[in-house]
Amino acid sequence: MRLTNLVVSASFSALMLAAPPALAQDGNVEQQISALSDEMIQANLKGDASFYRKYYADDATIVHGNGKLFTKDQDIADLKSGALKYEAIDVREKTIRVYGDTAVVHLLLTFKGSLSGQPFDPINLRRTVVWVKHQGNWKVVAWQVTRAENK
Structure with missing residues (x-):
């Protein structure tokens, strides 16, 4: 079974069992994941x-956010194309839950920028990122964006 399938299944199983939020000893993990989340935005x-x-x-x-599925290489190529440029990304909400070697990050973000040179109105998006510690390193195994209501 591919690592992603295993990890995503385990992550959602943990969520469905209503595992308690990160305990005090996971505070350092929360800080690490929060910093990585901030680096991702930068x-x-x-x-x-x-x-x-x-x-x-x-x-x-x-x-x-358009529902298209990307691989690692496709997403990196999309970013490198430069078609989508961000002027600002405002983090409006951030929650992190740690389940052993898995962390789930939920964000509410407001993006402002341009697509193919055309400015777009600020847009609110919810981002969910699943991080897994594999061989001592944190890796993103799943990442999804959904449009959120503009308030």
């Missing part, structure tokens, strides 16, 4: 694909 703002090369698992599953 990579988006800079159009920096090196973050994703380093932190995406090779078999990561990425679903964009």
Whole structure:
């Protein structure tokens, strides 16, 4: 079974069993994941694909706000194309839950930027990122964005 399938299944099983939120000893993990989440946003703002090369698992599953499914290589190529440029990304909400070697990050973000040179109105998106510690390193195994209501 591919690592992603196993991890995503385990992550959602843990959620369905209503595992308690991260305990005090996981505080350091929460800080690590929070910092990685912040780095991810900075990579988006800079159009920096090196973050994703380093932190995406090779078999990561990425679903964009338009519903399109991307592989690691496809997502990196999309970022490097420069078609989508962000002026600002505002983190409006961030929650992190740790389940052993898995962390689930939920974000509410407001994006402002341009697509193919055309500015777009600020858009609210919810992002869910599943991180797994594999061989001592945190990797993104699943990432999905869904449009949120603009308030």
